[in-house]
Amino acid sequence: MTEPGPGERECPSCGFAVPEDAEVCPYCAYEFPVRKASMTLSAWLFVGLMILFAVPLLAWLLGWFG
Numbered sequence: 001m002t003e004p005g006p007g008e009r010e011c012p013s014c015g016f017a018v019p020e021d022a023e024v025c026p027y028c029a030y031e032f033p034v035r036k037a038s039m040t041l042s043a044w045l046f047v048g049l050m051i052l053f054a055v056p057l058l059a060w061l062l063g064w065f066g
Contacts, residue, residue: 004017004018007019007020011025011030012030013025013028014027014030016028
């Protein structure tokens with residue numbers, strides 16, 4: 001196993017250092033997951049909606065209004 005240097009990351013399957021932009025490990029053929037932009041957008045939308053509904057509910061439960 002090798003330690004990843006600058007511009008590299010460690011393969012979770014075999015532990016070798018591979019370039020950060022590699023989609024597949026050249027040693028063990030592990031396919032690195034690619035984060036989709038739609039997933040990131042969905043996560044932020046979910047967080048926003050939770051805050052939108054949680055803040056007024058928390059304020060109501062604490063007796064700040066109503």
